[in-house]
Amino acid sequence: MRFALSAQHIEFARSINGLLREAGTPAVIRAWAAGEHASGLALWRRLAEVGVTALAVPEQHGGLGADPVDLAVAFETMGYHAMPGPIVESIAVLPALLAPDDALAGRWLPGIADGSSIATVAMAPHVPYALDADVADIRLQVTDSGLAEFTPAAVPLDSVDAARRLYEVMGRRAISRRETAADAAFDHGVLACAAQLLGLGQRLLDxxxxxxxxxxQYGNPIGSYQAIKHLLADVATQLELARPLLHGAAVALAGDAATTSRDVSAAKVACGDAGYLAARTALQVHGAIGYTAEHDLGRWLTKARALRSAWGTPAFHRARVLDALMAERAS
Amino acid sequence: MDLDLDERTRQFRDEVASWLAANVPDKPMDSFDSAAGFAQHREWEAQLADARLSAVSWPEEFGGRDCSLLEWVIFEEEYYAAGAPLRVNQNGIFMLAPTLFSHGTPEQRRRILPKMARSEEVWAQAWSEPEAGSDIAALRSTATRTDGGWLLSGQKTWSSRAAFADKAFGLFRSDPDSDISPAAHPPRTPPKDRHRGMTYLMFDLHADGVRVRPIEQLDGEPGFAEIFLDNVFVPDADVIGEPGGGWRVAMTTANNERGLSLRSPGRFLAAADRLLELWRRDGDPADTALASRVADAWIGARAYQLYTFGTVTRLADGGELGPESSVNKLFWSRLDVELHETALDVLGAQGELRGEWLDGWLFSLSGPIYGGTDQIQRTTVAERLLGLPRGAR
Incomplete structure (x- = not known):
């Protein structure tokens, strides 16, 4: 057993981190929220150049065929920088969704891999709206009977995270009645979302x-006071213990383990709780300056709140964990 | 990155599991904090030692199996999953022994460890004093030089297992000039001086001049005791490390206690498993609030297991346990309380009756206090892991 990231994982995270830090995501996020996508799309292409968009795409479709641990590493780092856009949908969900359908995979995944295509995916009930459908050229809805393309509503709904531009699914056209890998796609989405939450939380803590x-204040750095220290120590503890659940879920997903759904749900619960605690604590530590629209803290805080309920609420995932555990005992 | 056990570890796990299945007593033993239970647990430890399972991570020459850390974690999982008795000599095996491996002499290891492995000698810890709890460096008990050794005087308290144990270990002030407690000097002495002049000693609880007064705990059993020492002779051979250098030695023990060894994930995984069984039998599925807490208990135990696998990998790569041991303790101490609270709530009106879950809950309440309170751990995490500036205590 080696339950630790490899040197390659760490190097990969470092390269994404450097790229996003250099780009300065706060300005990109603000532009994205205003519907100005140019800087965000430029950053998307940079991520494609280092392989992020190709991670989950099979090699036969121009991808890297990397495993979910790489996805977890990439999404934690993108979460750390609050990268906007339908990254979960394009990079984690779509490749898993199309895995059983060679024709559709061959049609769409090469563009995802090279960064020329962007996808959004709605999966009611947990993912009722299509994120950033206005920039996506691939717009899919997973239904009970298969896969549909759709036309999004003309204007987005208002999300707490202004950079999450959510569109209602309107005109629908079925494109495939074949079986899709909806469950596996959902689990990939949950894992990626959990990783983002962990990254958001780590950044908020840092x-x-x-x-x-x-x-x-009172002549000393506020960080020398125990009231502040203890708040931040609790956040650090929650994040440190959420990360192994994320990596454990990625290992389960990579091995297609029987416990995969249980494990990704456990990761989502823990990363959601830790990320949200980090957000609440960060605001409290920053005080009034953190409550201003001008300060960047709010971009991270609002995303943490939005992602906590995205790809399944905490209550849904807790129930899924417990159902799986009860089923294990019954068998 | 993987979670696969290699062949050797799997074989070891299977051997341990089948031995435990054949040997763990059906009927739970009395509490090891009662006279009868202490004797039962001592016998059990001898039985474990006969199978070379009482201290698997030790070298073979002392009764162990040279197990890797991973194998030890797996052993613990099997041990608690089998419902095997709590470890009466855990102060010795998991706190003193690692200290002897780091700082003891070969002679000390040869003399002490084999008897410890069989629990022919059961060890109590003697850290706290009436005026030195969280602030352990304020301790006042003294070790005074005499021919061939030291004379110990003073008072220790909250000494786990001391009511029935044979021996104890702790820190004593061996340089009277280093006593910087407020009564001895004005405060504001530079903090670094506080850790000088202390010596780490082992002593016999039945020696002349030792008086042990058991203290009843919340569960009614004498789980800890006060120890009064009046010129108790201890030979030089029972000093661990250099005289005056006891603080550094003690920090090894503290890290072992908070870090991996005192609370292995196996305990919480087993408790979470029993909670799931309780929920399956008695839980009301319509009570989604309580169902969520049951899920959280398992998620917490699983998180701690995986976190430990990560730590084991890091240590195997040559890393060290640092302030992470405080993260560790903060997490499991809270998990343990919440897990047992959840079980009592599932039990409903039956929850107030004495039994396994209630005893477990009472025990869990001590977790956030002993081994350095959770408040001390938070300060450690903030200063040493996050790098926040030191402030007033």
Missing amino acids: DSVEYAKQRN
């Missing part, structure tokens, strides 16, 4: 620690 070192 920024809060920095702020607590700089900000002086």
Whole structure:
């Protein structure tokens, strides 16, 4: 057993991290939220150049055929920088969804892999709206009877995270009645979303620690006071113990283990709780400055709130974990 | 990255599981904090030792099996899954022994460890004092130089297992000038000086000058005790590390306690498993709030298991346990309380009756206190892991 990221994983994370840091995501996020996609799409192409968009695409369709651990690493890093756009849908969900359908996979996945295509996927009831359907050229809805293309509503709904532009699914046209891998696609979405939440939480913690070192009150950095220290220590503890669940779920997904659904749900619960605790704590540590629209903290905080309920609520995933455990005992 | 056990580990796991299946007593033993239970648990430890299973991570020459950390974690999983008795000599096996491996002499290891492995000698810890709890460096008990050894005087308290144990280990102030407690000096002494002049010693609880006063705990059993020491002679051979260098030695023990060894994931996995069984039998599926807490208990136990696998991998690669041991303790101490609270709530009106779950809950309540309170651990995480500036305590 080696339950640790490899040197290649770490190097991969470092390269994505460097790229996103250099690009400066806060400005990209603000533009994206205003419907100005140019800087975000440029960043998307940069991510494609280092292989992020090709990770889950099979080699025969121009991808890397990497395993879900690579996905977890990439999404945690993109979460750390609050990368906007339908990254979960395009990079994690679509390749899994189309895996059993060679024709559709051959039609769409090469474009996903090279970054020339962007996909959005709606999967009611947990993913009722299509994220960023206005920039996506592949718009799919997973239904009980197969796969449909759709036309999105003209204007997006207002998400708490302004950079999440959610569209209602309107005109629908069935394109495949063949079996899709909807369950596996959902699990990939859950894993990617959990990884994003963990990354968001880690960034919120790191920024809060920095702020607590700089900000002086009563003549000392606020980070020297136990009230602040203990809040941040609790966040660190939750994040540190959520990460192994994420990696464990990725290993399960990679091995197509019988426990996959249980494990990705457990990861989503833990990463959602930890990421959200990080968000609440970060705001408290920053105080009023964090509550302003001008400060970037809000971009991370609102995304943490949105993703906590995206790809299945905490209650749904807890129930799924418990159902799986009860089923294991019955068998 | 994988979670696969290699062939050797799988074989070891199977051997342990079948031995336990054949040997774990059907009827639960009395609490090891009662006289009768202590004797039962001592016998059980001898039986474990006969199978070379009482201290599997030790070298073979001392009764162990040279197990890797991973094998030890797997052993613990099997041990608790089998419902085997709690470890009466855990202070010795999991706290003192690692200290002896790091800082003891070959002679000390040869003399002490084989008897410890068979629980012919059961060990108590003697850290806290009435005025030195979280602030352990404020301890006042003294070790005074005498011919061939030291004379110990003072008072220790909250000493786990001391009511029935044979021996104890702890820190003593061997340089009177280093006593910087507020009564001795004005405060504001530089913190670094506080850790000088302490010596790590082992002593016999039945020696002349030792008086042990058992203290009843919340569960009514004397799980800890006060130890009064009045010029108790301890030979030089029972000093661990250098005289005056006891703080550094003690920190090894503390890291072992908080880190991997004191609470292995096996305990929580087994408890979560029993909780799932309780829920399956008695739970009301319509009570989704309680169902969520049952799910959280398992998720927490699984998180701790995987976190430990990560730690084991890191240590096998030559890493060290640092402030992560405080993260570790913060997590399991809270998990343990919440898991048992959940079980009591599933039991409903039956939950107030004495039994396995209630005893487990009472025990879990001590977790956030002993081995450094959760507040001390949070400060450690904040300063040493997150790098926040030191402040007033």
